[in-house]
Amino acid sequence: MSEQIPSTELSGYYAWTHTLQGVYYGPGSVSTALPKLLDTLGASKALVVTGNSLYTKTDVVKKVEGILRDQNRYAATFYNIGGHTPISGVRAGADAFKESGADIIVSVGGGSPIDASKAIIFFLQEQLGGEFLRQIAIPTTLSAAEYTVIAGYTDEASQKTTVSSPYLAPSGVILDAELTLATPETLWLSTGIRALDHAVENLCQPFEIPPLKHLCYGAIVDLFNYLPQSKADPNDIHARQKLQVASWMSLWPSRQGYSDVGLSHALGRSLGATYSVPHGITSCLTLAPTINLKAKVASEEDKQWLAGALHQLKQTSTGSLEGDVVKLSVLIEELVSNLGLKTSLDRYDVPREDLPTIAERALRGRNENHRDVVAFLETLYSSP
Known part of the structure; x- marks a missing residue:
């Protein structure tokens, strides 16, 4: 066994993530929080990234799309993100972002669409250079992927792999319990x-x-x-x-x-x-x-x-x-x-x-x- 590493340091450093501009929480908060975050981030058009079941079997994504449309900030919705975030979905999502004319991602759902959005941002930055794109996360599960700087996805060999950057954490998070009612x-x-x-x-x-x-x-x-x-x-x-x-x-x-x-x-x-x-x-x-x-x-x-x-x-x-x-x-x-x-x-x-x-x-x-x-x-x- 290797040497035990202390789990608590009595000297060190703490700061927020490089990207996080705000966490809004409360029942019904998405209606006011999403426009506020878009304003704060200076975003004009959003690609909604979500999973197929949430998109086709509930009205949760439709509600988010409606808020974006009311603000004239809706670009498109990409809903082909599967469980464990397959790399094929990440690549297709990156293509959808480039085709949509969006300048921000709004992810809706559990850890898979949130991690997929981080991975999309990571690979687009590799391809295009410049500043990292931003994400607003609207989680409907309790997996907490919205608070990390790591994106986990599944590669072609069905193995979980990760990419990370201090700039991958979402720039905004909205915790609206009303949107979780449809979660199985x-x-x-x-x-x-x-x-x-x-x-x-x-x-x-x-x-x-x-x-x-x-x-x-x-x-x-x-x-x-x-x-x-x-x-x-x-x-x-x-x-x-x-x-x-x-x-x-x-x-x-x-x-x-x-x-x-x-x-x-x-x-x-x-x-x-x-x-x-x-x-x-x-x-x-x-x-x-x-x-x-x-x-x-x-x-x-x-x-x-x-x-x-x-x-x-x-x-x-x-x-x-x-x-x-x-x-x-x-x-x-x-x-x-x-x-x-x-x-x-x-x-x-x-x-x-x-x-x-x-x-x-x-x-x-x-x-x-x-x-x-x-x-x-x-x-x-x-x-x-």
């Missing part, structure tokens, strides 16, 4: 677990600054409280808005961006595109066992941060640091189960013989033991 329940709740994955793993990420860790504690509490409420009443706008803000707190934007991922996220990347496991579902599979493993292998400082989540959740201590981390993993597992999100690797036809390769890809540059990770992946199959 499993997608909404599972991306909530994805946000929980961000918050929990950021407690023991290398060099994460202390104020952001305390924001993550707040995110953990709200996700535990409001995900069950949202499942019980899918039309509860208050719960949905709370969850959108919790997602924001789980991955608070900074100039440093999101340069590293924890083991659960790394396993999600290794599983997701190759085996068509949705982003949120990968966190439902891997987060709880990853935290269980942390009870054995994490540094004392990281265990203290993880155990501190129990206090935030008003849970009693087990009396030991390792026991408290294990208890946190059990609470996460129970939350996933209570939300109806418990699943297995065989449900997605992941062959057992692939587990060593999955673990190896996820562990590049990491401290955890390959054998330990393969062992916990083995437990993620249905009982015979």
